Amino acid sequence: MSDELSKPFTESSLSKEELMKMNRERRVQIITFAFMIFLTVLAFIAVGMEMIEPSFAIPFILLLAVVQFVLQLFYFMHLKDKDHQWPNAFMLTGIVVATPAVIALVLLLGVTKY
Amino acid sequence: MATATASMNNNKSVLWDWLTTVDHKKLAVLYLIAGTLFFVKAGVMALFMRIQLMSAENDFLTGQTFNEFITMHGTIMLFLAATPLIFAFMNFVIPLQIGARDVAFPFVNALGFWIFFFGGLLVSVSWFFGGAPDAGWTAYVPLSSGEYADLGLDFYVLGLQISGIGTLVSAINFIVTIINMRAPGMTMMRMPLFCWTGLVTSILIVFAFTPLAAGLALLMLDRIFGGQFFVPDSGGNAVLWQHIFWIFGHPEVYILVLPAFGIISEVIPAFSKKRLFGYTAMVFATLIIAFLSFMVWVHHMFTVGIGPITNSVFAIATMAIGIPTGIKIFNWLFTMWGGKLTFNTAMLCASSFVPTFVLGGVTGVMLAMVPIDYLYHDTYFVVAHFHYIVVGGIVLGLLAGTYYWYPKMFGHKLNEKLGILMFWLFYIGFHLTFFIQHILGLIGMPRRVFTYLDGQGMETMNLVSTIGAFLMGAGVVVLVINIVYSAFTSERVAVRDPWDARTLEWSTTTPVPEYNFAQTPQVRSLDPWFYEKIHGDGLMKSAEPMDEIHMPNGSILPFMIGLGLFIWGFGMIMLNMENPIMPPAIVIGVGFVVTFGSMLVRSIKEDHGYHIPLDKVKKIEKEVS
Ligand code: HEM
Ligand SMILES: [Cu+2]
Numbered sequence: 001m002s003d004e005l006s007k008p009f010t011e012s013s014l015s016k017e018e019l020m021k022m023n024r025e026r027r028v029q030i031i032t033f034a035f036m037i038f039l040t041v042l043a044f045i046a047v048g049m050e051m052i053e054p055s056f057a058i059p060f061i062l063l064l065a066v067v068q069f070v071l072q073l074f075y076f077m078h079l080k081d082k083d084h085q086w087p088n089a090f091m092l093t094g095i096v097v098a099t100p101a102v103i104a105l106v107l108l109l110g111v112t113k114y
Numbered sequence: 115m116a117t118a119t120a121s122m123n124n125n126k127s128v129l130w131d132w133l134t135t136v137d138h139k140k141l142a143v144l145y146l147i148a149g150t151l152f153f154v155k156a157g158v159m160a161l162f163m164r165i166q167l168m169s170a171e172n173d174f175l176t177g178q179t180f181n182e183f184i185t186m187h188g189t190i191m192l193f194l195a196a197t198p199l200i201f202a203f204m205n206f207v208i209p210l211q212i213g214a215r216d217v218a219f220p221f222v223n224a225l226g227f228w229i230f231f232f233g234g235l236l237v238s239v240s241w242f243f244g245g246a247p248d249a250g251w252t253a254y255v256p257l258s259s260g261e262y263a264d265l266g267l268d269f270y271v272l273g274l275q276i277s278g279i280g281t282l283v284s285a286i287n288f289i290v291t292i293i294n295m296r297a298p299g300m301t302m303m304r305m306p307l308f309c310w311t312g313l314v315t316s317i318l319i320v321f322a323f324t325p326l327a328a329g330l331a332l333l334m335l336d337r338i339f340g341g342q343f344f345v346p347d348s349g350g351n352a353v354l355w356q357h358i359f360w361i362f363g364h365p366e367v368y369i370l371v372l373p374a375f376g377i378i379s380e381v382i383p384a385f386s387k388k389r390l391f392g393y394t395a396m397v398f399a400t401l402i403i404a405f406l407s408f409m410v411w412v413h414h415m416f417t418v419g420i421g422p423i424t425n426s427v428f429a430i431a432t433m434a435i436g437i438p439t440g441i442k443i444f445n446w447l448f449t450m451w452g453g454k455l456t457f458n459t460a461m462l463c464a465s466s467f468v469p470t471f472v473l474g475g476v477t478g479v480m481l482a483m484v485p486i487d488y489l490y491h492d493t494y495f496v497v498a499h500f501h502y503i504v505v506g507g508i509v510l511g512l513l514a515g516t517y518y519w520y521p522k523m524f525g526h527k528l529n530e531k532l533g534i535l536m537f538w539l540f541y542i543g544f545h546l547t548f549f550i551q552h553i554l555g556l557i558g559m560p561r562r563v564f565t566y567l568d569g570q571g572m573e574t575m576n577l578v579s580t581i582g583a584f585l586m587g588a589g590v591v592v593l594v595i596n597i598v599y600s601a602f603t604s605e606r607v608a609v610r611d612p613w614d615a616r617t618l619e620w621s622t623t624t625p626v627p628e629y630n631f632a633q634t635p636q637v638r639s640l641d642p643w644f645y646e647k648i649h650g651d652g653l654m655k656s657a658e659p660m661d662e663i664h665m666p667n668g669s670i671l672p673f674m675i676g677l678g679l680f681i682w683g684f685g686m687i688m689l690n691m692e693n694p695i696m697p698p699a700i701v702i703g704v705g706f707v708v709t710f711g712s713m714l715v716r717s718i719k720e721d722h723g724y725h726i727p728l729d730k731v732k733k734i735e736k737e738v739s
Contacts, residue, residue: 086293090317097321097408101361104412108420109351 032075039064134668136220137628141227142206143523148231149198155238156190157590159183164547164583167576170568180564181248182266186237188251189270192366193277194234196508200373201226201284203515204312206523208288210619210626211306213297213635218290220666221716226284228676233277236683240269243691250562252363253333255344255355260337268337268690272683275330278323279679285319288312297618298657299637303397306617306641307390310397311376314404315369321408322365329358338689353418360411368407371503372400374511375442378464381514382446384615385461386453389641392445399438399445406435416487425484432482439475443468459533463514466541467507474502477552492562495555501548505586513540513593521612525625526604532596540589546582550575616644621654623738629663629726632735663731666723671712678709 014022043064046057074080079088135141163183166175175183209217217223240246247270249258258267292313296305305313333355335341342348344355383390390396412420412428446468455461477499481487490496513536521527554575559566566572611620621643622630633656639645646654682705688698 093317094321097405100409104424105357108357108412108424109354 029075032071036068036071039068130670131668133673134224134670136216136224136666136668136672138205138209138217138220138223139523139626139628141223142202144227144231145198145202145205146523148227148234149195149202152190152234153195153199154590156187156195157587159187159190161583161587163187164580166564167566168580169577170570170573171565173565175564177564178245178248181250181562182246184562185247185250185253185266185270189237189247189274190234191504192251192370193274193281194230194237196370196504196512197281198230199512200315200370200508201230201281203308203377203512203519204288204315204373207519207619208291208309208312209295210522210622210630211309211617212292212295212300213618213631213637214291214295215630215634215663216666217287218295219287221669221672222283222287224669224672225675226280226282226287228672229280229283229679230277231280232676232680233273233275233280233683235273236276236680237269237273240266240273243269243687252359253355254359255333255336255352258333258337258355259344263337265687265690268334268687271330271334271337272686275327275334276679276683278327278330280676281319282323282327285316285323288316289320292316297631297634297637300618300642303394304637304640304642306376307379307393307396307400308373308376308617311372311379311400314400315372318365318369318372318404318407322362322369325358326362326366329355329362332358334686338686353415356415356418357411360414361408363414364411365404365407367500367503368403370508371511372403374467374508375400377511377515377518378446378467380615380617381460381464381518382449383641384518384613385456385458385464386450387456387614388449388453389616389644390445391448391451392441393640395441396445399441402438403435406431406438410435413482413487416484417491422484429482429484433479436475436479443472443475458517458530459528459537460514460517462534462537463510463517466537467510467514470502470506470510470544474499474506477502490555492560493555494551494559494561497561498548498551498555501551505544505548513537518613519619521607522619522622522624522626524601526600526606527612528600529596529604532592532599536589536592536596539585539592543582543585543587543589547579547586548582550578550582554579611643616641618642618654621646623735625738627734627738629665629731632663632731633660634658660728660731662728663726664723665726667721669716669721671716674712675709678705678707678712681705682709 043061046052046060052060073091077087078084079091132140132144135144162175163180166172166180168174205217205223209215237247244265247253247258247263247266249263249267249270253267253270256262258270292305292309332341332343336344336350342350344350344352346352379390379396410428410432412424413432416425416429450465457465477495481490481496481499517528517533554572555561557571559572566576607624610623612624613620618635618637621635635642635654636657638650638655642654646652682702685698685701685703685705688694688701691698
């Protein structure tokens with residue numbers, strides 16, 4: 001190892017395959033990022049332009065939000081990668097536990113206030 | 115490396131050693147001491163409340179003091195006594211049971227303890243600043259709002275917020291430890307049940323303490339900064355607090371009782387000389403209970419008036435929890451069935467846990483039926499129900515754990531004669547105190563009242579209840595005497611495994627060296643230590659050659675961060691004081707600087723720990739074995 005210290009890091013400690021994987025990963029990240037910006041722009045248009053009915057706009061941006069959420073988790077937070085079963089399990093548990101609670105709260109809170 | 119080794123040979127004072135320790139075994143002892151102190155404090159309050167309720171129209175305590183006692187008793191018992199006592203055993207036992215040298219983040223472990231401790235201290239000092247919180251441990255708005263409650267509630271809000279942070283970071287640490295630090299061969303389905311329940315409890319803490327933190331933050335905004343989240347007149351919603359609190363509150367009871375289940379599941383097999391019956395079923399029952407515990411919170415709010423459909427849904431969900439719990443009960447019974455039973459104190463506590471817990475569970479299912487709950491709600495029936503769970507369940511579990519793990523923790527056993535005396539005093543006292551409260555509730559005695567009228571037929575039963583409470587108190591006194599007495603008279607335990615038990619913690623030498631395992635053990639089956647005793651040569655196979663051992667350095671920073679948060683929280687409370695001695699902003703500033711300054715030091719100062727050299731490891735190993 002020590003004789004390779006003079007070489008740059010990428011050559012000394014990364015194999016060809018690892019380097020390719022890293023580049024691919026970078027490309028994927030940029031594409032997802034661009035796609036998510038696009039979704040955000042869509043959301044802004046849906047709300048900002050007067051022509052679109054709120055009855056359509058609200059479910060539409062909620063849908064966009066869900067898509068964004070999933071993309072965030074899988075691409076930016078690496079849940080898609082292998083060896084991520086535990087984080088996956090935890091995120092899933094959190095979602096499964098939180099969703100009914102939030103839905104129940106939304107449904108119930110209007111009923112009784114005090 | 116040689117220079118780093120020097121740091122362990124320092125001869126700093128004992129006090130400094132305990133303040134800076136990051137060793138999970140020492141932190142366990144700290145948790146044990148802190149938890150016991152809080153337990154005794156809340157227990158004395160309970161005795162005072164029982165004296166007040168001993169006879170009709172008694173005036174031993176005023177109504178206000180009684181309210182403060184009730185609130186502090188409940189709050190302390192749940193957050194500051196039961197939780198740290200459970201953490202004490204989790205800290206000591208889990209790394210040993212999974213064959214690890216320490217938890218994943220020793221520094222964070224110490225941080226969790228000190229933050230919890232200073233948070234608890236903040237709640238406790240409320241006595242000296244105009245009185246303790248008095249809105250019940252549930253702190254329902256509007257009782258707890260700025261309109262009705264004094265400074266005490268600010269202490270409640272900020273103290274619990276801080277101690278909750280400590281509990282949260284410890285829980286995250288346990289999760290990482292159990293997932294990442296298991297010895298080779300220790301698959302998830304070979305983990306002892308106490309590790310499983312510890313893991314599930316930690317997960318519950320992560321999911322349940324976060325809503326609590328959010329709720330407390332909202333209440334703080336309301337009280338200190340003039341928010342209106344819970345003020346209906348300004349568009350807020352008072353019921354929202356109840357929802358948030360119980361979304362946290364119901365999982366909280368399982369956070370406490372699951373580790374007690376775990377302890378029982380360790381003690382019963384050890385003294386039945388049989389493996390745990392239905393291990394897999396036990397694991398899945400634990401997981402199902404944990405999941406369901408998030409789906410039932412409205413059963414605390416049946417009488418709020420949310421509506422019949424909602425109430426029915428949550429009633430059914432609540433009753434469903436009875437099924438996995440029943441599985442557990444039967445598994446414990448079948449473990450004992452046909453076993454070679456030894457009834458020492460640990461086993462007495464563990465086996466009597468089972469019927470007591472069933473009683474608490476049965477009344478729980480009764481309370482889950484909505485029409486009946488309209489009768490029972492806010493009567494002593496409820497008090498009896500949850501004390502069968504918390505005292506008959508959690509406290510008995512903790513007592514069993516104390517007697518069971520004491521030789522590993524402190525190097526000698528507790529005296530058995532005194533132990534058995536303690537058990538009977540406590541057990542009889544417990545049933546005297548709380549069984550009769552079922553009946554009191556049924557004849558209509560409301561809970562959280564500081565007195566009752568003559569001639570309603572409640573005097574005798576309340577007197578019996580008070581006598582029982584004093585018997586329990588006597589039991590605890592005997593326990594304390596036992597601890598002191600055994601420290602002087604008990605012979606040292608020199609063997610690894612004084613109980614002839616089954617799990618990995620008993621394969622370590624007594625006392626446990628600071629690195630736990632000189633060589634990481636190789637696990638070959640469920641109950642690995644038992645397996646090696648029967649199929650191997652009676653010692654664990656090792657998974658690595660003997661080598662020098664990397665250890666973390668102690669640090670005072672966790673203590674400083676806790677202290678900083680204490681000062682900071684106190685400064686926030688001063689914002690609500692009539693005439694604080696100094697401007698609150700200064701105190702807040704000092705707290706902020708101490709907290710984040712310590713974090714900064716931690717971030718920029720490199721600390722790679724030290725190594726115990728090989729010959730020293732060999733020397734220690736020779737000494738202890
Ligand atoms: C030493 C034995 C104990 C005695 C004699 C005792 C007695 C009492 C009494 C008299 C009350 C007030 C009942 C009312 O009027 O509503 C109470 C409430 C309570 N106790 Fe205990 N208790 C004991 C142990 C425990 C333990 C070990 C825990 C928890 C781990 C606990 C948790 C609670 C809670 C959560 C409340 C409700 C507080 C509230 O309403 O805000 N108790 N107890
Ligand atoms: Cu509940």
